[in-house]
Amino acid sequence: MSQLTSLSSARNCTLSSSAVLRRQHFLIRSLGGGVHSNFCTQNRMQETKPLEADAENILRAITPTLDPTRHKGQAGKIAVIGGCREYTGAPYFAAISALKIGADLSHVFCTKDAAPVIKSYSPELIVHPILEESYSIGDGDKKYISGKVVAEVDKWMERFDCLVVGPGLGRDPFLLDCVSEIIKQARQSNVPIVLDGDGLFLVTNSIDLVSGYPLAVLTPNVNEYKRLVQKVLNCEVNDQDAQGQLLSLSRRIGGVTILRKGKSDLITDGEIVKSVSIYGSPRRCGGQGDILSGSVAVFLSWARQYILAAEGNVTIRPTNPTVLGCIAGSALLRKAASLAFENRKRSTLTGDIIEYLGRSLEDICPAY
Ligand SMILES: NC(=O)C1=CN([C@@H]2O[C@H](COP(=O)(O)OP(=O)(O)OC[C@H]3O[C@@H](n4cnc5c(N)ncnc54)[C@H](OP(=O)(O)O)[C@@H]3O)[C@@H](O)[C@H]2O)[C@@H](O)CC1
Numbered sequence: 001m002s003q004l005t006s007l008s009s010a011r012n013c014t015l016s017s018s019a020v021l022r023r024q025h026f027l028i029r030s031l032g033g034g035v036h037s038n039f040c041t042q043n044r045m046q047e048t049k050p051l052e053a054d055a056e057n058i059l060r061a062i063t064p065t066l067d068p069t070r071h072k073g074q075a076g077k078i079a080v081i082g083g084c085r086e087y088t089g090a091p092y093f094a095a096i097s098a099l100k101i102g103a104d105l106s107h108v109f110c111t112k113d114a115a116p117v118i119k120s121y122s123p124e125l126i127v128h129p130i131l132e133e134s135y136s137i138g139d140g141d142k143k144y145i146s147g148k149v150v151a152e153v154d155k156w157m158e159r160f161d162c163l164v165v166g167p168g169l170g171r172d173p174f175l176l177d178c179v180s181e182i183i184k185q186a187r188q189s190n191v192p193i194v195l196d197g198d199g200l201f202l203v204t205n206s207i208d209l210v211s212g213y214p215l216a217v218l219t220p221n222v223n224e225y226k227r228l229v230q231k232v233l234n235c236e237v238n239d240q241d242a243q244g245q246l247l248s249l250s251r252r253i254g255g256v257t258i259l260r261k262g263k264s265d266l267i268t269d270g271e272i273v274k275s276v277s278i279y280g281s282p283r284r285c286g287g288q289g290d291i292l293s294g295s296v297a298v299f300l301s302w303a304r305q306y307i308l309a310a311e312g313n314v315t316i317r318p319t320n321p322t323v324l325g326c327i328a329g330s331a332l333l334r335k336a337a338s339l340a341f342e343n344r345k346r347s348t349l350t351g352d353i354i355e356y357l358g359r360s361l362e363d364i365c366p367a368y
Pocket residue numbers: 086087088089090091166167168169170171196197198221223224286287289290
């Protein structure tokens with residue numbers, strides 16, 4: 001057992017592909033061990049820095065050309081499930097960011113009272129006022145209404161390239177039950193799902209909803225990550241071995257992709273860990289994570305298209321489209337935040353950052 005523990009520690013420690021380590025990895029597998037077998041007791045190892053992603057090359061490779069033969073919808077149809085009485089900004093930020101980056105259509109499925117507000121922010125968004133919170137329905141109606149809500153989203157499901165579940169969703173128990181059903185349907189239809197905000201609150205408490213789904217992406221902030229680690233790994237966040245713990249977390253959830261937001265964004269799919277550390281903004285105004293979730297949804301969809309079209313001749317690494325989507329989304333948000341801060345300094349707000357998404361992408365990957 002002690003041999004297994006020390007070998008597992010080595011597995012946690014590094015992503016190096018040296019021959020010695022490869023042999024150790026082989027031994028660990030042969031012994032039936034794994035990184036996640038008892039992560040919480042084996043966190044004494046030296047932290048190694050994750051490899052910085054080659055974000056600009058990835059952005060250039062996956063962003064589609066503006067080809068006149070393409071029709072509306074081919075550059076992406078995104079749906080945000082979020083928006084309730086308290087929060088109307090978050091779903092708007094996620095959905096409008098998807099459009100500003102280059103998606104063709106962006107839908108929002110929100111509660112009835114959030115819908116007119118979100119529509120009033122922008123005529124560009126397609127807003128479906130279909131979600132219901134407990135306060136607006138009687139106990140006897142719950143089953144019927146839940147069926148209606150889920151059927152309404154399902155009508156559209158096959159058309160979406162990616163769902164973003166959670167920005168401004170709130171935590172009403174009835175609403176979250178309906179959203180659980182929507183997640184199950186998306187999974188059945190193989191639609192990628194980015195989970196953020198209250199969507200993460202939901203899946204942290206019902207991890208089976210996403211467990212083992214390779215097209216799920218979790219984008220936790222500091223609080224959301226802490227809750228995930230406590231619930232899934234049953235221990236506290238360990239910043240001495242941030243990389244190893246992130247790998248463990250992803251593996252324990254069956255290899256879902258996780259983007260841990262922070263000073264550097266750390267991204268894993270349970271196989272590799274990449275970081276995006278390019279300078280962003282020192283302003284921590286609310287809503288930047290919402291921009292990120294909408295951006296990841298678009299880039300993930302584009303990465304899938306790119307990989308399909310490349311037919312085995314993929315020139316970038318890594319090759320997992322969910323990881324590529326996270327790297328591209330994180331890099332673009334950070335670049336836009338840095339440009340916005342250059343101009344607005346302390347008054348920089350999320351809306352200002354959104355205005356720089358287009359220019360940031362243009363700098364890396366010109367339209368013509
Ligand atoms: N302009 C907008 O519309 C924006 C809206 N936003 C939206 O806000 C939502 C929450 O996201 P956030 O980022 O505030 O969550 P986070 O950092 O975990 O919590 C901070 C602290 O608050 C508490 N807490 C939170 N929600 C709670 C609830 N419903 N009921 C009770 N407690 C709650 C939480 O407590 P805890 O859960 O840890 O007990 C923690 O201590 C999410 O939908 C997001 O998309 C943001 O995107 C920003 C822009």
